[in-house]
Amino acid sequence: MSAQSARRCGWSSHLAFDAAITPNLRRWVTGDDGSLTARLVAASERFRVAQLLQRPLRPLADEWQVLGQHDRVPALTREVLLICDDIPAVFAHTVVRLRHARRDWPFLRGLGARPLGGRLFIDPAVTRDPFQFARLVPHHPLRQALQRVLPAMAPLPMLPARRSVFRRGDGVMLVTEVFLPDLLARPAPGTKAIALPMFRRTTDRGPIASHTTEIKEITR
Structure with missing residues (x-):
């Protein structure tokens, strides 16, 4: 996707100012010190991870060209x-394109509830392009997908x-991360991400106890 096309879709090489994005949340979003998963663990x-x-689904209008697809x-x-x-x-x-998933990212199919970063950041053959940033409004397709499982996110502008x-x-794999308000209460780690093998996981796989909302089953 060209830079011009990305701008039309709201994606930019920098995160624009918004009063709702606190300095702490901005550090979470713009931090580029390795795996976001490892930063969250820290x-x-x-x-x-809840899968x-x-x-297979049709990619969004601003995704298919990034993947190198013609439609x-x-x-x-x-x-x-x-x-x-x-x-x-x-x-x-x-x-990720289906043929690339089979050939270049074979671990995806069996990943389940394990973190993607646990594979990407230990593979020396993997490289990452610079970030693009956006402020997603409620009618954006990714917000719609999020709001189907976390309806309480819908009122947030x-x-x-x-x-x-x-x-x-x-x-080519395109990874998009949408940052939720509860990160405001978590100071962004000021040091390098911890080693991925040190992940700690909960043993309780039941419903999430959250003041936000319960996770609903996706039907799409």
Whole structure:
């Protein structure tokens, strides 16, 4: 996708000023010190991943060109919540061309509720392009996907997001992360991310105890 096309879709190389984005939240969004998952682990007592869906879906209008597709044919789509101390902190949306998923990202199909960063950041063959940033309004398709499982997010006028392209061989993977308000209460770690093997996960896989809302089952 060209820079001009990205701007039309609201994506930019910098996160524009917004009074709703506090300095702490901005540090979370713009921090570029490795795996976001590892940063969340460092800022919480218990961390886990809730997989919402993983199946072929048509990519969004501002995604298919990034993947190198010539039209909106289905791509393998994965959506998860990154959960800190039983409170959803980040909504992550990943898309990759189906043939690339089989050839260059074979671990995706069996990833389940394990963090994607646990594979990407230990593979020396993986590179990442610079971030793009956006402020997502409630009618954006990613906000709509989030609001289906966390309806309490709907009244919020804006949520900050970032995305980046990961490359391995000829495979292209687009990962978008939407940052949820509960991160405001978690100081962004001021040091490098901890090693991925030190992940701690909750043993309770039941409903999330959150003042925000319960997670609803995705039907799309």
